[in-house]
Amino acid sequence: MKKILLQTLAGLSLAVSSWAVSAADRTTLDNFFTQVNTMQAQFTQEVYDDGGKLRQKSQGNVFLSRPGKFSWEYRAPEAHRIVADGKNVWVHDVELDQVTVKPMSQALSAAPVGLLLNKQPVEKQFRVTELEPSGGMAWFNLIPHRRDSDFTAMDLGVSDRGIQEMVLRDKFGQETKIRFNGMSLNPAIPANRFQFTPPAGVDVIGKPS
Template sequence: MLTRATLLVALLCVPLWAQSNDAVVRRVDDHYNHLSSLRARYVEQYSGMGMNKTETGTLLLKKPGKMRWSYDEPVGKVFVLDGKYAWFYTPGDAQAQRVPAKELDDLRSPLRFLLGHTQLKKELENLTVTPEGSGFRITGVPKGMEQRVKLLTLDVTADGAIQTMRIEEVGGAVTGFVFSNMEENVPVKSSEFVFTPPVGVTIVKGLPPV
C-alpha cells in the first residue's frame, strides 16, 4: 500500500511535462490543507497609477481564517484579518479601516484560500498549469474578483508550496509578492490577529488605499 510520502516522491520523480494539471493542483491543495499555520517573509512590489514601490514585512497565517501582514516600514503598518473583519492601519493616519471579511476585495485576499480547505479548482476561473523551472506556474482569475483582477499567477515548488504571487489588475496595475523563509505549523498566538486602534484613532468602514 502506498503511503502519502511514497506517492509524493513518486509524483516528484515524474517529468514536469508528464504531470497532469489536476495532479499539480491537488498537490498544492494537499500541501496547504495539512498546515495549521505559516510564517514567512515577503517582498511586495506595486506598479500602477504612476507609482512604483517596494515594501517588505512578515506574513502570519493561522487557521481558521486569520492573517496578518506586518510591514517593516513604517513600523506598525498592518493588514489584519481576524476571521470576521479585515483591518488596515498605517501609523500617523487618523483612521483605521475595517471591512467585513465577506466583503473584502483586497489584492492580498487571494491568499485566503490557504486559510480554509483549499480547492484551487473552485477558487480560480480559467485555471492553467505549466512547468516553470523546477516547479510550476498556475494562473487563473479569483472568483468574485473578475471586475478587478485580470490574472492571478502563482509560482509553486514541486511539492506544492507557493513562492510568488502576481496580480494583474484590469486597469493595468500589477502587484507581486515573493515569499521566503517559510516556516510551517509554527506556534502562533491568537493575539497576533487582534487589532486595537491607537488612542485617538477612529474606525471607519471602507477599503484601503493603494
C-alpha cells in the same frame, strides 16, 4: 531501426520524467490549499501600474490562519498592518495615525493573502491553468470563480519548498508581485496575532460588524 527505437524510448522517458515533476508540483499546489492550516513567512512586495512602471516596493511579515484570519505586516518603507480577525478587516496606517475597519466580505482585497484564506480544494476556488516553468519554479494561473475581489487573476510559483511567489493582477490593470522567504507551514501562531484593538487616540473610520 534499433537507433530509432532507442530515440523513441529516450523521448518517452523524458516525457514521463517531465510529467512526474509536473505532477509533484501540482500536488504541492493542491496540498497548500487542502492541508495547510497556518502559515508564516517574510515577504517582499512590488506594485506596478498598468504601464508596467514600479510604483511601490515594500517588505514585511505575513501570518495566516485558515479559515478567515491573517495578519499582513509591512515593516518598510513604512509601518502598516492589515488584520483579518474572521469577521472584519482592520487597516492600520501608522504614519497617518488612522485605522479603517470593514466587514471581511467588503475588504479581502486589502491584502494579497486574502485570496489564500480558504481551506478548500484549489479547483473549487479557482480555474487552474498550468504555465511554462520559469526561474526554477512551476507556475500556475488561478482565476477566482467568485468575482468579489479587486484581484482578477493570480499566478503562483511553486517549487519543492512550496509556494515561493505570487503575481496578482487587478481590475485596474495593476500587477502586484510577492516573493516569500523563510516560509513555515502549519506552525503554532498565537491567537492574538489575529486580533486588533485600535491604539488610543487614532482616528477610526468605519464600524466593526
